[in-house]
Amino acid sequence: MPVSAESDTPSVWMRIAQAIRTYWHWPVLVGVALYMMFQFWPPMIDLDPPGTEAPTFTHETIDGDTFRTADHDGQVMVINVWATWCPPCRIELPGFVDLQNEWKDDVQFVGLATDQQGARVVKPFAEEQGLNYPQIASDTLAYRHFPGEAVPRTYVIDTNGDIRYEHVGFMPKSTLNRVLRALT
Incomplete structure (x- = not known):
């Protein structure tokens, strides 16, 4: 056939x-x-010019200590607004732990968790993740001083107290490390 x-x-x-x-x-x-x-070859980092003064605050941490931004005058600070339910936040936190270890003498990290359940959910999560820098569980503090709806949001404050870098969304460890090198 x-x-x-x-x-x-x-x-x-x-x-x-x-x-x-x-x-x-x-x-x-x-x-x-x-x-x-x-x-x-990561993207370029553009630092904001000095002049935007960072807000100052005093608040109780999830461990019951008092965190004062004034205690860190003259030191670079990284403020991270995050939440336990946020997948990008969960991904970036281990990099922040590493950088806090690496920069411990020159940089102070602080987490502002926006979870509405407060320290009740943030503290066990922070312990499980081994977060080695102060954590504050207060959505009102985060929104009052660092307004915005998206999480995560990261703010880098220079030694003069000015916000020099703002980032909304996942912050890669390598990018944040480059920002810290530029400011220290």
Whole structure:
């Protein structure tokens, strides 16, 4: 029985499947290349000019201590507004722990958790995550001094008390480290 010309030609879908099996590694390689590019050549960081004075506050931490921004005059501070329910916050926190360890003499991190349940949910989460810097659970404090709806929000305050860098969204450790190097 003769075979028609149509049956000898693979269907479009079969050709696509064959191409995927043959060239599957190219999208993976492009993804790895993009990841590596941003690790070694991250985007430029533009620090705001001095002049925007950071708010000062005194508030009780989740551990019952009193945190005063005035106690850290002359020191770079990183204020991170976050929440336990926020996936990008959870991803960036280990980098902040590492940077607090690395910069402990020159930089003070402080977390302002916006969880409405307060210290009841923030304290166990902070202990589980090994957060090594003061945590304040107060949505009103965060919104009063660092207004905005999105979390996470990160503010870097220079040694003169001016907000020099603001970032909304996930803050990569490498980017924040570059900001800290520029300000210390």
